[in-house]
Amino acid sequence: MRRMVSGLLLGMAAAFVAAGGVAEREVVVTNPADGVRLAGTLSFPKDSRPRAAVVLASGSGQQNRDEEIMGHRPFKVIADYLSRRGYAVLRMDDRGCGGSGGDFGAAVNADFVGDVSAGLNYIDSLYEQVPVGVIGHSDGGTTAIKMAVGNRKCDFIVTLAAPAWPGDSIIMSQGRAIAEAMTGKWEAEGQQRMYLDIAKSDMPSFQARMAIYSDIARQLGESAKIPAVQAQINAQVDAVVSPWYRDMLRYYPAADIGAVDIPWLAINGEKDMQVIPANLETIRRLNRRVKTALLPGINHLMQSCVTGMPQEYVTIAEDVSPSVLETMGEWLDEISGRANGAF
Secondary structure, three states: OOOOOOOOOOEEEEEEEEEOOEEEEEEEEEOOOOOOEEEEEEEEEOOOOOOOEEEEEOOOOOOOOOOOEOOEOHHHHHHHHHHHOOOEEEEEOOOOOOOOOOOHHHOOHHHHHHHHHHHHHHHHHHOOOOOEEEEEEOHHHHHHHHHHHHOOOOOEEEEEOOOOOOHHHHHHHHHHHHHHHHHOOOOOHHHHHHHHHHHHOOOOHHHHHHHHHHHHHHHHHHHHHOHHHHHHHHHHHHHHOOHHHHHHHHOOOHHHHHHOOOOEEEEEEOOOOOOOOHHHHHHHHHOOOOEEEEEOOEOOOOOEOOOOOHHHHHHOOOOOOHHHHHHHHHHHHHHHOOHHHOO
């Protein structure tokens, strides 16, 4: 198994914390493609060589290294759990967030793939003869899949609620699932489809923005003249015509999914309403080599839940379900235990 230790990329801060057999070191990783510096935390077993090393790839939207959302810090929980189980884990602030540089608003998925690739190269340089891989959540699962087919140093991936369909299909299925759970029907389906078609097209962003804004304002009538409402419309339209969103809508993942030939564990929650479980079946159909796990009672944030509705996320105490952690840990133990880490 190839491994070259090199001094690529980066600086490490002096901060070092150790507790309960786990150590943490603050690091800075540089993406060589554009020079963006990414701040992160490396967690690792304090007194032993790691079984393997992983980089965590966050989902859509700008998030810090803990993938913090609605008071939950799932990546911190995952890093701590895996480090205590014997793995090194690198988690980084998204570009433009926390201690990281760069402009998040101008980035597309290729930039995030480059960021994670820089992180993977970094941990590869630290641990000779240790398998290295990526764990990606939601859109971070897309990043992990692209890493699996585009980075020779990536030895394995784990995806948590990774999309298997084109981006516009993901958005439509999400909207339908949530609307039908709330009211039994989705009256805005045609309108959403029209907006996605505009955003997915080759129409220049300023024209796409004008077309979507005008239709929303027409639907709202007189209320669209209220400054606060105009601000809300602007925020929504800006998100839909952002470089990342339009890139996401146009991406068809089937070819990349089929091309993954390294160990891959794909997990979905049975109650996920954002990347619905049918995506997992698509992954299984496109790539028979994948180990898949559909976990009962788990939502999109990988929490134990009742309904799976996004409104429920904030009411749940846990950050990540033990069943998700154990499923990942057991699979990683299995693949990292193979002779000499040979894949």
